[in-house]
Amino acid sequence: MLVRQVVRHRPLSGRLFLTSATAAERPAVGQPAPACELAGLGNGTAVNTAQFKGKVVYVDFWASWCIPCAKSFPVLNQIHRDLRERGLQIVGVNVDEHSADADGFLQKHPADFTVGADAKGICPKAFGVVAMPSGYLIDRQGVIRHIHYGFREGEIDTLRADLEHLLGETPQVSAAFEPHLH
Template identity: 40%
Template sequence: MNPLHAKSLFGLLLAALLAGGPLTASAGDAKPAPAFTLPNQQQAQVSLADFQGDVVMINFWASWCAPCREEMPLLNGLYKKYKALGFTLLGVNMDENSNDAYAMLKEIPVSFPVVFESHGRVGKLYGLVAMPSTVFVDRKGNIRFAHAGYAKGDEKEYEKYIKALVRE
């Protein structure tokens, strides 16, 4: 085996090992959103399936992530604006210590449901590439759009996606 072949084989192997979850699919592809069940702040179990029939915007956030902090009030605004049209926002907190998240929610209160994942399993399931990450699930339970990160003005893009999915 010549070294070049060995190297490329090694690369392929590594790529196969690291191949990510649904977020590696390009936006617009319909792929069923991986199911998960997580506790909310009252320790009641909340599933993604509970929102079936609604357009669900899943937002992965953490208290240590500055852009997440920035977009939280904006997300709350979007939730209030569109919830009457069969839309819901589900915040998935990725803090290892959920108490940090509770403290932040006290500081920036939100009205949408928030669940807490302290082991990162759901993050892996969705193949997150950035924090925050936002996934848009249509009424049939398929992932239709995914957005990585947050920069000022991204909320307009969120709104565009929500409008498109709510109309379906």
């Protein structure tokens, strides 16, 4: 029970104490999203999170052992189907140490959106992930605008609304761009 409590409260302690990605290094809302290379999963090809500039990108960190991640996949598939025409790109970043685990997960919970693997954990470190799953909403200029921690069914509408808001923004010249903080 004690172990469970400690593990559960780890995300909070990650904000308070120095870890590999300290609060100062972690990109905040309003800052540019890091670029990271992802290896292909299954039949997929390698992908870089920064290659979709000009689109609204949703970077979702997931793992085969993460139960809320499994619940989120059908929802993300639906959002992908509904909003991809308007310029949404979902990128699922798998953080499993063994790609076989990820492949098994994808057979049970197929992903219609782009997925890639980062077994070494470089990408979650660059984003400063504090929870599994974590979703980063990146606007057309490549700026992190919202961060969704975890997955709860009650938050699906908020996520969709946030994505639609970003999709509705007109692309601006970066010199005239001022981060719109929430």
